[in-house]
Amino acid sequence: MSGGLDDARLARVALSRLVExxxxxxxxxxxxxxxxxxxxxxxxxxxxxxxxxxxVRRLDVDRDLTTxxxxxARVVVPGDGEWPERLDDLPVPPWCLWLRGPADxxxxxxxxxxxxxxxxxxxxxxxxxxxxxxxxxxxxWTVVSGAAFGIDGAAxxxxxxxxxxxxxxxxxxxxxxxxxxHARLIERIADAGIVxxxxxxxxxxxxxxxxxxxxxxxxxxxxxxxxxxxLRSGSLNTLRTAHELGRPVGVFPGPVTSMMSAGCHEQVRxxxxxxxxxxxxxxxxxxxxxxxxxxxPRGETLPTDELDPExxxxxxxxxxxxxxxxxxxxxxxxxxxxxAMAVLARLVELGLAERRDGTWRKARAPRR
Amino acid sequence: MSGGLDDARLARVALSRLVExxxxxxxxxxxxxxxxxxxxxxxxxxxxxxxxxxxVRRLDVDRDLTTxxxxxARVVVPGDGEWPERLDDLPVPPWCLWLRGPADxxxxxxxxxxxxxxxxxxxxxxxxxxxxxxxxxxxxWTVVSGAAFGIDGAAxxxxxxxxxxxxxxxxxxxxxxxxxxHARLIERIADAGIVxxxxxxxxxxxxxxxxxxxxxxxxxxxxxxxxxxxLRSGSLNTLRTAHELGRPVGVFPGPVTSMMSAGCHEQVRxxxxxxxxxxxxxxxxxxxxxxxxxxxPRGETLPTDELDPExxxxxxxxxxxxxxxxxxxxxxxxxxxxxAMAVLARLVELGLAERRDGTWRKARAPRR
Numbered sequence: 001m002s003g004g005l006d007d008a009r010l011a012r013v014a015l016s017r018l019v020e021x022x023x024x025x026x027x028x029x030x031x032x033x034x035x036x037x038x039x040x041x042x043x044x045x046x047x048x049x050x051x052x053x054x055x056v057r058r059l060d061v062d063r064d065l066t067t068x069x070x071x072x073a074r075v076v077v078p079g080d081g082e083w084p085e086r087l088d089d090l091p092v093p094p095w096c097l098w099l100r101g102p103a104d105x106x107x108x109x110x111x112x113x114x115x116x117x118x119x120x121x122x123x124x125x126x127x128x129x130x131x132x133x134x135x136x137x138x139x140x141w142t143v144v145s146g147a148a149f150g151i152d153g154a155a156x157x158x159x160x161x162x163x164x165x166x167x168x169x170x171x172x173x174x175x176x177x178x179x180x181x182h183a184r185l186i187e188r189i190a191d192a193g194i195v196x197x198x199x200x201x202x203x204x205x206x207x208x209x210x211x212x213x214x215x216x217x218x219x220x221x222x223x224x225x226x227x228x229x230x231l232r233s234g235s236l237n238t239l240r241t242a243h244e245l246g247r248p249v250g251v252f253p254g255p256v257t258s259m260m261s262a263g264c265h266e267q268v269r270x271x272x273x274x275x276x277x278x279x280x281x282x283x284x285x286x287x288x289x290x291x292x293x294x295x296x297p298r299g300e301t302l303p304t305d306e307l308d309p310e311x312x313x314x315x316x317x318x319x320x321x322x323x324x325x326x327x328x329x330x331x332x333x334x335x336x337x338x339x340a341m342a343v344l345a346r347l348v349e350l351g352l353a354e355r356r357d358g359t360w361r362k363a364r365a366p367r368r
Numbered sequence: 369m370s371g372g373l374d375d376a377r378l379a380r381v382a383l384s385r386l387v388e389x390x391x392x393x394x395x396x397x398x399x400x401x402x403x404x405x406x407x408x409x410x411x412x413x414x415x416x417x418x419x420x421x422x423x424v425r426r427l428d429v430d431r432d433l434t435t436x437x438x439x440x441a442r443v444v445v446p447g448d449g450e451w452p453e454r455l456d457d458l459p460v461p462p463w464c465l466w467l468r469g470p471a472d473x474x475x476x477x478x479x480x481x482x483x484x485x486x487x488x489x490x491x492x493x494x495x496x497x498x499x500x501x502x503x504x505x506x507x508x509w510t511v512v513s514g515a516a517f518g519i520d521g522a523a524x525x526x527x528x529x530x531x532x533x534x535x536x537x538x539x540x541x542x543x544x545x546x547x548x549x550h551a552r553l554i555e556r557i558a559d560a561g562i563v564x565x566x567x568x569x570x571x572x573x574x575x576x577x578x579x580x581x582x583x584x585x586x587x588x589x590x591x592x593x594x595x596x597x598x599l600r601s602g603s604l605n606t607l608r609t610a611h612e613l614g615r616p617v618g619v620f621p622g623p624v625t626s627m628m629s630a631g632c633h634e635q636v637r638x639x640x641x642x643x644x645x646x647x648x649x650x651x652x653x654x655x656x657x658x659x660x661x662x663x664x665p666r667g668e669t670l671p672t673d674e675l676d677p678e679x680x681x682x683x684x685x686x687x688x689x690x691x692x693x694x695x696x697x698x699x700x701x702x703x704x705x706x707x708a709m710a711v712l713a714r715l716v717e718l719g720l721a722e723r724r725d726g727t728w729r730k731a732r733a734p735r736r
Contacts, residue, residue, distance in 0.1 A: 122699060253636075254622070281637070334488035
């Protein structure tokens, strides 16, 4: 199996089995002596390197490569065309990356945004994550997340729903779907986008590996958005890393009565993150000034330009995908149901809203 | 009626009938020549002052004072002990103030905060306004607002509910309850706190007077908080004035799907207002550094200090006044119903929560 791989590549594959992500001591060795020599020293096990003895004894690179091949995973190392340069901004970049999926990693991550948040999110957060992920994916951005329950899963699903690009970074091996209830979702991501990990196949997702995985998500994207986070959410850790790397970071607000937005609000109050309220804000924040901000040409007249303020309010309040009933429209737009009904009728007539069984949503492609 | 009033006072009373609030030309005259001479010039009606002719013809100061006396209103002018000095920060301070209520205006406004927002607010905003108003009133702050539907009314009611201090500034005369559906509320405010206006009794609440009234609210308080505001809410105008006067301004976040929070989020995004998430944030923002921030002595052990994170989450999520059911507690705390139930039982046992008919809220006075 390992016949076609050069020494440096093989050594990095071995390191991904032997050494935990983020190990500063090993990173220094690697930096000074290169991967083969670093591996040799770890094998020799002198001094502090003795701590790897048990793992060295069990090391079987061929077995790892076989396991990877079974799930169609490949290895990418620094210097490869697919290697995302942004990863080199990390104090300790990954030894290598194990990758599943048809896409080119460098291309996928060049215009990418991390959309992350709490696992125990609310229905509001879940809907929002899916909507925003669909929104940015529709504009050609790759949605990067961690495949976890809650916000992460909703973000991946939102991107997949519009056949957009999405990438999942796992804390365990790429052959281990975690959480297992997301096995089907992770397969879909691997089929359409990329599933990756910096630890060897078969590795268990451990607590410290989640933190290291979060740093990867922060580093390989242009910016990080947290949709919902309680005060101790791991997603705030991703945000912090992104901020430390100089990437723009944004958070969505929510009701102050929801502890699931408390972490987001805290980031705004402490001026560590920008408040974002929708897809346009997210793209403003992470996009290239000029290039991305102008996706919607300013000179062109949009059908929504002719709406009066009440119509605009109702239109802006309609979801892109979910269907909402009159009571919800009335609540969001702060119009009496009778008024809201009249406005909805006009929006449908203008081709700006769709109606189905007494529920409404934004029209998919407004007539021009 | 007018026998006991000095010339300057009587002249200002007359000005409040003749001249709209905020009139720069008249303010300059007043500044240069004093109130009696300004009134004389307006009566003479030369040049630009001819525009007041019709109002001069109808002027009847005794009638206005009689009308005021019938609702127990008094007049306060600059130089009076009750005059709030902060009003002199305005480019054009009021000519005089018509006041109802037993309290001393200067004392009432010395530690006061404006809590304002949209008339067409959501249930979330209404609850929040009442909770925060009750929270700051409980700490001795006066809640100042405009007695309007929605956020304003909820703020006054929140303060009244805890027998706190509250002040309503009206756009029309103090004898005219506007909106009329708030007549009972305005009476309650006049009984317990202060209802005031800068226009003469009987004056109608007109659009321009609302804007002028908003500047009063901004000027006489230490800071302004907007709870919910759509993008064109008049409360944003109050916020702007407060900001221009150098007062701290804060806004509450809400769901991005609610247009009623869009104005608030916009203020944060444009860095015109600070995000606040509860009573403590509001007091941090508008209070005197040191004096107010330490209302809750740091050295003292609170019963809540001993709570574990889940208990803290549930406790923080419980409203002070409204009763919530298990489903809501579960949603807000992001705990499974069974877990939430166990935590609630412990909070009740600790005297930190109250239970009634399968619903819960924070205990009113935690045992120490």
